[in-house]
Amino acid sequence: MVETLPVGRFQLQQQRLELKRWIPAFLSSHKTLFVLLWIAAFGSVFFWQWNIGGSGFSIFANVGPGRPMPKMRPFAFNLTDFGGVGDGVADETAAFERAILAISKFGKRGGAQLNVPPGKWLTAPFNLTSHMTLFLAEDAEILGIQDEKRWALMPPLPSYGYGREHNGSRYGSLIHGQNLRDVVITGHNGTINGQGQSWWKKYRQKLLNHSRGPLVQIMWSSDIVISDITLRDSPFWTFHPYDCKNVTVRNVTILAPIFEAPNTDGIDPDSCEDMVIEDCYISVGDDAVAIKSGWDQYGVAYGRPSRNILIRNLIIRSMVSAGISIGSEMSGGVSNVTVENVLVWSSRRAVRIKTAVGRGGYVRDITYRNLTFDNARVGIVIKTDYNEHPDDDFDRKALPIIRDISFTEIHGHGVRVPVRIHGSKDIPIRNVTFRDISIGITYKKKHIFQCAFVEGRVIGTIFPAPCENLDRYDEEERLVKLSAAQNVTDIDYDI
Numbered sequence: 001m002v003e004t005l006p007v008g009r010f011q012l013q014q015q016r017l018e019l020k021r022w023i024p025a026f027l028s029s030h031k032t033l034f035v036l037l038w039i040a041a042f043g044s045v046f047f048w049q050w051n052i053g054g055s056g057f058s059i060f061a062n063v064g065p066g067r068p069m070p071k072m073r074p075f076a077f078n079l080t081d082f083g084g085v086g087d088g089v090a091d092e093t094a095a096f097e098r099a100i101l102a103i104s105k106f107g108k109r110g111g112a113q114l115n116v117p118p119g120k121w122l123t124a125p126f127n128l129t130s131h132m133t134l135f136l137a138e139d140a141e142i143l144g145i146q147d148e149k150r151w152a153l154m155p156p157l158p159s160y161g162y163g164r165e166h167n168g169s170r171y172g173s174l175i176h177g178q179n180l181r182d183v184v185i186t187g188h189n190g191t192i193n194g195q196g197q198s199w200w201k202k203y204r205q206k207l208l209n210h211s212r213g214p215l216v217q218i219m220w221s222s223d224i225v226i227s228d229i230t231l232r233d234s235p236f237w238t239f240h241p242y243d244c245k246n247v248t249v250r251n252v253t254i255l256a257p258i259f260e261a262p263n264t265d266g267i268d269p270d271s272c273e274d275m276v277i278e279d280c281y282i283s284v285g286d287d288a289v290a291i292k293s294g295w296d297q298y299g300v301a302y303g304r305p306s307r308n309i310l311i312r313n314l315i316i317r318s319m320v321s322a323g324i325s326i327g328s329e330m331s332g333g334v335s336n337v338t339v340e341n342v343l344v345w346s347s348r349r350a351v352r353i354k355t356a357v358g359r360g361g362y363v364r365d366i367t368y369r370n371l372t373f374d375n376a377r378v379g380i381v382i383k384t385d386y387n388e389h390p391d392d393d394f395d396r397k398a399l400p401i402i403r404d405i406s407f408t409e410i411h412g413h414g415v416r417v418p419v420r421i422h423g424s425k426d427i428p429i430r431n432v433t434f435r436d437i438s439i440g441i442t443y444k445k446k447h448i449f450q451c452a453f454v455e456g457r458v459i460g461t462i463f464p465a466p467c468e469n470l471d472r473y474d475e476e477e478r479l480v481k482l483s484a485a486q487n488v489t490d491i492d493y494d495i
Ligand SMILES: *[C@@H]1O[C@H](CO)[C@@H](O)[C@H](O)[C@H]1NC(C)=O
Pocket: 054, 055, 056, 058, 076, 077, 078, 080, 115, 117
């Protein structure tokens, strides 16, 4: 997809070779002078075209007509209008900054659109503005500069109290925004590429002194749409909306290597409400989606839940973590989440809720419906001892509440442990419902529907047979058998 530039150069070389072959023949003819004049004329037109900036460059960068970019705002600009070059070498940071400064003046007139034409646009982090559309043409690729000195530091997120990986300040995101309204990032499947490889390597070698930055992070904002683009190789979490309202992610591809791309979560709604994530393909080095709301005492103090989140029609993969996670940072609470029509393939875990003593908060009113697990080590997981804390000052009496969770129409095959609900005496799991479950297993062993400290019910017949902790109802929801003990423990991490 980024082959247009080399092809352009190749054609230019061919033209030069042809000229070399023809010039001697022409020189011997009586039309020599005419031809030389013709070449001079063509050349001057050529260089004039080149010099008028981006549009001249497009002779090579954009062979063929290219797909016209639709105008989605009353005003539209090209990045080339602001000095953008698009060769993958030039530093485009100033061009982005100039463009966005110009667009910030159009807010009262419906905002403006910034078109990023085909080409590679290397940039350091920059900030978006309200009422703007960033439109990435087909074969447009924004590349993040790898030199971390170019990534500005920011204070830790208030609900984390800590930079997440290191104490103190953290790197900001490649594309960043704070206190914005009405922002759209879209295109003809253009790409925002964080070039995370150098970050992952330095992180593993412990060469970084600050937490890595996300690819796109929008904070304290509303009415955000990200659609029809590809996000890839983020240094850290890929899209991180923080304390935002009304966020839509639609028809987006998110990619990172499935191994050795640490913490490259796909989408992490964090203290966000009214959010839709739909029609996406996500294959990354950590959770595909992880809903969060702050960490331990900092998250409790910040007190902003994630709620009213709809996730549907996704195809996702996570070999290191899980397809859809809630937590483990959930101290502001998470409620009213629906996850439906999701295929999780070749993954370590399909869906997981994770928390720990000290988190406080709650996870409740969570509905999973029509999920397909195609080869996963563990299918459904609830884990209450995810003991990763920002510091030792967390409140050991801050016990999260986990309740009102339902799983309906869950199917699949090639799963080793279909269900592992690991509550504890401190954090029992309440009111879990299973209905219409058939998960093909790879490994016949007794304990493949594992439970501990869980209370809830099974409606109808399910496969595999449920643990003894759950009450049994028939298809018409008439009680068949009450469970004798909800705190029976049958958890086996060795399977
Ligand atoms: C942007 O540039 C492309 C080629 O460089 C040109 O075809 C297009 O008309 C320009 N669009 C705008 C809105 O200026």
